[in-house]
Amino acid sequence: MLNGISVNEFNEIYLKLWERGLNGIFLVLYLIIIFELSVSKSYSYIDNKFDKNIIIRVGYKKYYLQTIITIFLSAFIYSLIIHISIILLMNMFHTFDFTTIAKERFQHIYFSNNTYLNISIFVLLSSTGSSIFCTSIYPFLYFIKNKYLCKFIPVLTFFCTIILSFIISPIFQNFLLSITGNLEKAKTILCSIIPSSLIEPGCGWYSYALLDFVCGASIYILIMLFGFCLLKRYRGIHDD
Numbered sequence: 001m002l003n004g005i006s007v008n009e010f011n012e013i014y015l016k017l018w019e020r021g022l023n024g025i026f027l028v029l030y031l032i033i034i035f036e037l038s039v040s041k042s043y044s045y046i047d048n049k050f051d052k053n054i055i056i057r058v059g060y061k062k063y064y065l066q067t068i069i070t071i072f073l074s075a076f077i078y079s080l081i082i083h084i085s086i087i088l089l090m091n092m093f094h095t096f097d098f099t100t101i102a103k104e105r106f107q108h109i110y111f112s113n114n115t116y117l118n119i120s121i122f123v124l125l126s127s128t129g130s131s132i133f134c135t136s137i138y139p140f141l142y143f144i145k146n147k148y149l150c151k152f153i154p155v156l157t158f159f160c161t162i163i164l165s166f167i168i169s170p171i172f173q174n175f176l177l178s179i180t181g182n183l184e185k186a187k188t189i190l191c192s193i194i195p196s197s198l199i200e201p202g203c204g205w206y207s208y209a210l211l212d213f214v215c216g217a218s219i220y221i222l223i224m225l226f227g228f229c230l231l232k233r234y235r236g237i238h239d240d
Helices: 007-017 024-047 050-058 060-092 098-105 115-143 147-151 153-180 183-191 206-235
Strands: none
Touching: 024 050, 024 060, 024 115, 024 147, 024 153, 050 060, 060 115, 115 153, 115 206, 147 153, 153 183, 183 206
16 A cells, blocks of 8 residues: 555556556656756756867867766666656545546556566656657757757657657558557557657557657657768768
């Protein structure tokens, strides 16, 4: 029991909070907060051109590598703090009728039959996904001159990728279906372009939670690499 709530109920209640499509406002706020906490300092260096002073001393490669690692670790830690805080708050305010809220979600399995392991894997993947998402956006910040617009880039990315997924789904769904032989798998791959595949892995496609995360992570890592290729061309960077 977790302060009056059975472990299985808690598992369903917690994952219900993150379910995509039902808690869009929560996800938008999360994206804004996690991005602001982990990337704002790096963007301030870009905005006031302080990064150029550091690059002169350490070089492009070392500076960008250190920045990416810093953003990744910061986003991971802040995401863990958010997850743990929500879990603690849910445990404190257990008097709400969470069972009714989670009723339709009982018995859904994301990553493991073991409740503790299921939540642990979800939290770790979500935190890792948050880190990947934040680092993937970083190289594109050099092309954004408005610091206020920068704060809403995660939200714009979220909504733009939703629109993009609707556009490409009719085009590629049959192709992916012919490869996977499974419509839900095909839809999982197509929707993995949306950041929610990283932040809420499995909350859209219960049967293919890990596939959802792996596809999303692969896409955003490629986006980050593409961003650095553009940045290299934009700033005339050459290998040391």
